[in-house]
Amino acid sequence: MKDIDLGKEFVIPSPGYRNGRQSASLNQHEEQEGLNSRQDTNKNVACQDALETAARAEGLSLDGLTSSHLGVLDEAHHKGKYHYGWNLMKPIRTTSKYPHPIDNSGLFSYMTFSWLTPLARVAYKKGELLMEDVWPLSVQESSEVNCRRLERLWHQELHECGPADASLGKVIWGFCRTRLIISIVCLMVTQLAGFSGPAFVVKHLLEYTQQMEPNLQYGLLLVCGILMMEIVRSWSLALTWALNYRTGVRLRGAVLTMAFKKILKLKNIKDKSMGELINVCSNDGQRMFEAAAVGSLLAGGPIVAILGMVYNVIILGPTGFLGSAVFILFYPAMMFASRFTAYFRRKCVAVTDERVQKMNEVLNYIKFIKMYAWVKAFSQNVQKIREEERKILERAGYFQSITVGVAPIVVVIASVVTFSVHMILGYDLTAAQAFTVVTVFNSMTFALKVTPFSVKSLSEASVAIDRFKLPPTV
Template sequence: MFPDALEAVGRVEGLPLTSPATPTLPDPDEEEGQREVVPWTSPRRRAGRYRHSLQILKPFRITHKHQHPVDNAGLFSFMTLHWLTPLARRAHKTSSLSTDDVWGLSCHEASEFNCQRLENLWYDELKQKGKDGASLSRVFWRFCQTRMLVAIFSLLITMVTGFVGPALLVRALLEYSQSAEAWLPYGLSLVAGIFLMELMRSWSLALMWAVNYRTAARLRGAALTFAFHKILRLRSTKDISAGELINICSSDGQRVYEAVSVGCLLAGGPLVGILGLSYTAYFLGPTALVGSAIFIFFYPAMMLASRLTAYFRKKCVLVTDQRVRLMNEILGCIKFIKMYCLENAFAQNIHSECLVTLVRTHTHTHTLGLYCFFSGQVTW
């Protein structure tokens, strides 16, 4: 088991190991005249912003100076997830894995290090836009924009190679197999081209997911740590319930993770639509536009289903907050409840809350199934 990630950050990056209870950056609720942003001068920024990230462009790396294998991986090892091979072999030999078998957290995924970077971006946003014009979503985009652009570029390569292989090379190979005059080198070149396109498609898709998962983990850890620091600085929690705090650290953090991990897939849709529409219109003529219009008509229905899903999901979250608040009230006043024999009244309240939760869950599940139905029709 490797050392703690915060110690690795302090050793590799030279950052101070400050406690969350004593943050190095000021509270954004303080007055503008009293706010003084602490400059962040890490060795990583002084030596080059992308010094470590550019090392992954090397096809092969034999270094072992980093504690986590993913930091020692080259391009091919990172794309194919070959750095997980020792863990897979250990799982195959022992048929089980324990926490001692798993590597410690990489120093570049440490929440404290990423939180300091997110805080500096947030204070830069406050300085440029002001307190009223600052946008947290813009700060999130600045936090992960470079890695997201790399993931989008990998996705575009996946889409182009996935289109060129079946649409051009496979079609040329079928025409070659039906032709009377067969030139062997041409056929072999088509087979090699199909193999190369499929290899590039699979590797670029794996690279996109590998980059997205690390980016999502960094942003989720930074956002939750940033929120945790803010909660510790609150003088009173009367304006926010315990259920809302739990949702911030659980469901909201998971939504941030999912948005980053699958968000770049939106960039591939227009490219695939343009390529597919151009290809079908070239071979089938204007009648192909009629078939393509069916897909366009399904998208508003999918948008409506997704809006309904988000609406009922928000309703479920509100009901969950009420149930958690009621349970906290019962646990806090259990002595008085037993003393005054109020068990039946609170039991009825809990039963009614559970019924409301069940109804909301059924409604949310129904709308989610409706969304999956429309999505399946478009995919099919």
């Protein structure tokens, strides 16, 4: 690919050149030095403009504000690695030193999203939101800040394992590890609270309704227990989503910024086409965000399945294994479906890269296409590629629809099989036992519903990580 000489466009002939060759020869050396200086300057400006344009198209912040962001973080880093995170653990905070309200919020405000209340109030009063109504980007979500941290982890991986054995997935896990672990812990609290309410409180409440002499205080205590369990479940789940979404934003900004910087330094893209590079920056970055936002929810499924199986066996006896077996067998089916999802994803990205490359050629050579009347031929070619891409997406959608559609039916199947076998074997079944088992099965459905999306996001993220391995810059 031939380099474009950006400096020649701004060369102005000197008066000596117009007066004769002698004046031109005297100024030749000076003009050449000025030309080289302007050429280097213009190339740097072009690279900066290209980086800024691409970054702003992706919603990244690569302007001069990042220097102040880095200074703020360097100042906070001397106070401790988790100084900012520990401040968020305070239940209530009254500080207002940060421009974004999420950086000033406490734990209750963070998990309930009440820091969004002023923005919602402005949207309600005005009926719309303008750019001046939205807060500036949080310091913690700055793409340059997160990219610097991700690059440091990547250089450490290269130093320890070498370029051949370096794992980008391991680096990304190190980048998100602490926040994802906290998110998984919050998810465990959610699952335990959602399981404890139906398993214990609802069971005692049903037994209380069958008593001949009611105890008002005991009944109110059970009702308050159900309320507290639901509050813990909903707040811990909200905290899980808050952590996951913010982790996804940081990961997406860091990965895309590092990819932009790497692409601008490439001297030879080798086997990477222009369409593939565009698709990496526009499509695969979103896959990384989805993996960080939804992937950790997969950890709650096995724990709820084990707790439900043990509890059903205690309540119903050996027949409790049947209903739990239906849930447990559903997870291998999800893993099997995820293999097909990853397979179709790999096929689809190759076709998508080809389509983007073809559209890039059409836009670059539109004059020649119009001149030689090649519009119909190119449109048929693009339509053929798009038709192949649509077929692959349809096949992937079929498997995804099967997994999503089967999840709500699992509760019904497990309940019918368990109660039918339990009654056929001659065991007694009381109302308290039946309703308690059904509510336990319902509490297990959340893990089943999020499993297809979690497996899909992790499978697509594994493909995206492989595509982010760009060729070396030299």
